[in-house]
């Protein structure tokens with residue numbers, strides 16, 4: 001995780017809602033991508049897929065970048081629920097193992113090992129995206145977007 005949140009921050013974060021704009025963006029992204037970027041699952045039901053933040057929402061919040069980047073398509077990918085949970089737990093470190101069952105922890109770790117190359121690719125995108133956000137937030141011109149695909 002990029003930032004360790006104080007408990008006050010966590011309480012404030014929970015009060016934040018994404019609203020209708022998020023719902024529309026999430027559906028558009030899932031319809032367009034139509035499969036999990038990690039395990040390649042192509043489910044018949046759209047609800048199996050989730051729009052996932054490369055830099056997790058709670059991290060954006062802690063970095064004071066949430067307002068600016070929560071709905072930015074460059075920072076999103078499409079994952080199935082299991083890969084999303086694994087990504088948030090193993091790569092971002094934003095899921096607390098104390099609040100997960102042992103089975104959930106084992107599944108998340110197992111999936112990250114099974115799709116190690118795919119998760120590494122996503123982690124690289126996550127780092128690039130974080131660098132882009134910081135550069136933009138610091139007022140420097142953005143790099144060409146070619147590398148974000």
Ligand SMILES: [Zn+2]
Pocket residue numbers: 036037038039040041079080081082083084
């Ligand atoms: Zn998946």
